[in-house]
Amino acid sequence: GAGVSQSPSNKVTEKGKDVELRCDPISGHTALYWYRQSLGQGLEFLIYFQGNSAPDKSGLPSDRFSAERTGGSVSTLTIQRTEQRDSAMYRCASSLGALGSEQFFGPGTRLTVL
Amino acid sequence: RKEVEQDPGPFNVPEGATVAFNCTYSNSASQSFFWYRQDCRKEPKLLMSVYSSGNEDGRFTAQLNRASQYISLLIRDSKLSDSATYLCVLNTDKLIFGTGTRLQVFP
Numbered sequence: 001g002a003g004v005s006q007s008p009s010n011k012v013t014e015k016g017k018d019v020e021l022r023c024d025p026i027s028g029h030t031a032l033y034w035y036r037q038s039l040g041q042g043l044e045f046l047i048y049f050q051g052n053s054a055p056d057k058s059g060l061p062s063d064r065f066s067a068e069r070t071g072g073s074v075s076t077l078t079i080q081r082t083e084q085r086d087s088a089m090y091r092c093a094s095s096l097g098a099l100g101s102e103q104f105f106g107p108g109t110r111l112t113v114l
Numbered sequence: 115r116k117e118v119e120q121d122p123g124p125f126n127v128p129e130g131a132t133v134a135f136n137c138t139y140s141n142s143a144s145q146s147f148f149w150y151r152q153d154c155r156k157e158p159k160l161l162m163s164v165y166s167s168g169n170e171d172g173r174f175t176a177q178l179n180r181a182s183q184y185i186s187l188l189i190r191d192s193k194l195s196d197s198a199t200y201l202c203v204l205n206t207d208k209l210i211f212g213t214g215t216r217l218q219v220f221p
């Protein structure tokens with residue numbers, strides 16, 4: 001079946017612009033996660049959804065970052081007033097159950113802020 | 115101190131070698147543990163879960179030592195296709211990924 005998909009695959013934007021990243025989880029997966037991975041760095045947890053609610057937003061780096069999930073499916077991560085330090089690979093994952101279940105990752109969105 | 119620390123790597127080993135990676139963690143409340151594999155420029159994929167009693171999956175053996183707070187991954191009879199970055203992952207109230215250990219298997 002289809003895996004996790006993310007769009008766009010690459011996004012180049014100018015400093016100060018807003019960007020929206022999209023994640024389509026595997027059908028039926030109730031949990032959805034957003035991570036950020038910089039070159040040579042580990043995965044940095046951003047936010048986690050169980051259904052449409054986000055029990056844990058503690059990883060969001062600043063109030064410029066927000067995320068939502070609708071219909072228990074698609075999620076969008078929005079970064080307002082982007083800064084160069086936001087440049088990274090943004091990865092989405094989904095799992096059938098809650099934390100502790102195997103996470104399936106999407107191919108990521110490479111964000112470059114000029 | 116980082117919540118998860120891994121061997122710095124890279125590990126360069128010949129085909130057929132046995133190689134072991136260690137990962138230490140600081141949060142004693144960690145509930146479960148995993149090893150994920152990430153190929154260059156690809157997404158991470160679950161390699162195996164780590165159980166208290168230790169577990170084996172073919173050439174791969176994972177062990178957990180709660181008293182010393184470390185997890186290990188042993189790969190026997192290394193293959194060229196094992197070349198990747200291996201991520202140690204803890205589940206506390208969220209998943210915490212280590213920065214990974216790079217393995218390069220050469221002919």
